[in-house]
Amino acid sequence: MKSLEELMAIKNKMQNKVSVRTSAGDIRVVVGMATCGIAAGARPVLNAFVEGVDALGLGDKVQVTQTGCIGICQYEPVVEVYEKDKEKVTYVKMTADKAKEVLEKHIKGGKPVIEYTIGATQL
Amino acid sequence: MDELALYVLDITMNSVRAGATEITITIEETDDTILLVISDNGCGMTEAQLSKLSDPFFTTRTTRKVGLGIPFLKMLAEMTGGYVKVESVHESVSEEHGTTTTALFYKNHVDFIPVGNMTDTLVTLINGSPEINFTFIHKMPEGEVNFSSEEIRSILGKDISLAEPEVLAWIRGNIEDQYNEVDN
């Protein structure tokens, strides 16, 4: 069982890091989680990003957040990636597997996966 | 949607949007029924809003024309022989405002869908609203699973968000462990 001692250890580790955390260079991954998104499969996408950021040790640099309806329901699940001084990248019709790929290549590697972006997708 | 846990996520998002700071989700299973209760201390609904709730074309959203949440849940519950009941007190009526949605399902009915991944649903909710106090209780004939944001926060202190990936990973592991223990 994941014990409270482990949670305490996480706390102690984080407390030392909190002061180092800066907003410069941060990446924000935003997943659309309204009814339309949930129905289209946004939950596994969100969880793939949350778990992947932890597994890749990117927690200091990357924030995974949620938003309501982005207004392009037919493209759900939709994921937007915001990075300082860069243009927003919008991924559409996402899956957990695509999320893992985006994490590796874009979030970690710095190169957007063009084929999953809204510009590359035909309706 | 093919998991009850996804409906729970969707209905709980209503509570989040209503500005709730306390949200309690309880699931009580017997061998043939599931009673789901989601209650919040959000803004609540007026009598007029409440009466329109089962109408799939009613929503206070501005971004989308059709509200699907509650009618979906109602359809699923009624298909299995159960029901959905929504009770609400609007903030203009009382300080004790909030909404309680109760749903009963007959889980052996052919139209019922699996409970599904409640862990993913909880982690999603906590990631989206780390400041909200979520209480989760899932009682099954074989045992129960519990989660409380407040309990985690009392250990972490107020400076560390429950949405930190490492914290969420711990929460995920803890809830999964509890479910595994019930299964054994």
Ligand SMILES: Nc1ncnc2c1ncn2[C@@H]1O[C@H](COP(=O)(O)OP(=O)(O)O)[C@@H](O)[C@H]1O
């Ligand atoms: N827990 C709640 N607290 C306050 N208002 C609610 C709650 N649940 C539902 N409502 C109201 O009922 C409306 C319809 O809800 P729902 O059927 O889930 O559709 P949607 O969320 O897409 O609008 C919401 O827009 C909101 O105004």
Ligand SMILES: [Mg+2]
């Ligand atoms: Mg809703």
